[in-house]
Amino acid sequence: xxxxxxxxxxxNDVERRLTEWQPSAIGLEVDRLMFAAGRASAxxxxxxxxxxxxxxxxxxxxxxGLAHERSARLELAMQLRDAAPAVAPARGSExxxxxxxxxxxxxxxxxxxxxxxxxxxxxxxxxxxxxxxAGLGEREPAPRPTVLTSHSPVTLIEP
Amino acid sequence: xxxxxxxxLGRLYRQHAPALRLYARQWPGGGDDFVQEAxxxxxxxxxxxxxxxxxxxxxxxxxxxxxGRSANRRRRREARASAPEAWFSVADDRIDADExxxxxxxxxxxxxxxxxxxxxxxxxxxxxxxxxGCSLPTAHRRYQAGLAELGExxxxxxxxxxxxxxx
Numbered sequence: 001x002x003x004x005x006x007x008x009x010x011x012n013d014v015e016r017r018l019t020e021w022q023p024s025a026i027g028l029e030v031d032r033l034m035f036a037a038g039r040a041s042a043x044x045x046x047x048x049x050x051x052x053x054x055x056x057x058x059x060x061x062x063x064x065g066l067a068h069e070r071s072a073r074l075e076l077a078m079q080l081r082d083a084a085p086a087v088a089p090a091r092g093s094e095x096x097x098x099x100x101x102x103x104x105x106x107x108x109x110x111x112x113x114x115x116x117x118x119x120x121x122x123x124x125x126x127x128x129x130x131x132x133x134a135g136l137g138e139r140e141p142a143p144r145p146t147v148l149t150s151h152s153p154v155t156l157i158e159p
Numbered sequence: 160x161x162x163x164x165x166x167x168l169g170r171l172y173r174q175h176a177p178a179l180r181l182y183a184r185q186w187p188g189g190g191d192d193f194v195q196e197a198x199x200x201x202x203x204x205x206x207x208x209x210x211x212x213x214x215x216x217x218x219x220x221x222x223x224x225x226x227g228r229s230a231n232r233r234r235r236r237e238a239r240a241s242a243p244e245a246w247f248s249v250a251d252d253r254i255d256a257d258e259x260x261x262x263x264x265x266x267x268x269x270x271x272x273x274x275x276x277x278x279x280x281x282x283x284x285x286x287x288x289x290x291x292g293c294s295l296p297t298a299h300r301r302y303q304a305g306l307a308e309l310g311e312x313x314x315x316x317x318x319x320x321x322x323x324x325x326x
Contacts, residue, residue: 014310017251018278021259023177024248030169033195037168037202 162205172198175212178279179219181246185271186223193222213286216276220290254313262312270305277302 109115176194183189197218201211208214246260254262263271269291276282276290288298 012306012310014306014313015278017253017313018274018309020249020251021247021256021279022249023181023279024245024256025177026245026248027191028172028176028180028194030172033172033198034165034169036195037199040199040203 163202163207167207168198168202171201171211171215175215175280178275178281179215181279182216182272182275183219183223184246185268185275186227188226189219189223193219193226196222210286212280213282213290216280216282216286216290220272262309265312266305266308270301270308273298273301274305274309 176198179197180190180194183193197215200218201208201215245256246263247256250256250259263274266274272291273287276287277284282290284295284298284302287302288295291298291301293301
């Protein structure tokens, strides 16, 4: 049974009558369709408004965060600046009487860091003189280093 | 319109929109909106579907079924049940267009949609079976049953008489 194509001769009377009935085409306008199709195609790109809105929100959040971070940083810097003079004596007091008083007897070596720091902060004239500089004229010359020559790989030439 | 040429779309619309609207009108509240929406969706396709006519009928049917589920459309269906719109512009010499529409509207929906898709839509029975979601014999049986019922109603119908010019 070929049900897909019905030759016109095989149509019964009812089918023949029905084919004479023409569906109404009143109100069907191609221009209206084209307008609607064009409007629909222009409306289809909804991804860009969403992306733009997301970027705008991100920029706003970053701006607020940066402004907050800057104000907090400035406030912290101001607190540090205000607290700096008060902190220095406190640090000195924490060191104890032995270090806070310059006249206190401290068993420091003359070439030590502590002695050098004291000399820098208090009086450069009291810079400790190293022992080897003090007796420079009486010191023996330093031995020259041995030199390795190219033709005598096993022996070192004494200068 | 990104994919389909406007000339092709216009030609398809002129050629198939009347029968497609008749098919859409088989559902309550169906009409121009569904046909236009189907063609707008066709315009949005990148390429023409392989079988564009069954594709259009399927879109219209899906739209009609979806709209029929809404309460708004149901109210409109009740309002229009007794007065079908002008489905046909021309009937035959024995019946006028309004009476033809009334006769067709009196059939069961499952018969009507097969008859409309076949007679005016030009779909094959295989395409109709896929469209309606039934087997091929079922589609053919519905078609024959609808034709038989329509034939009975047509045979017992009032026939138009020729009016003689008034003298």
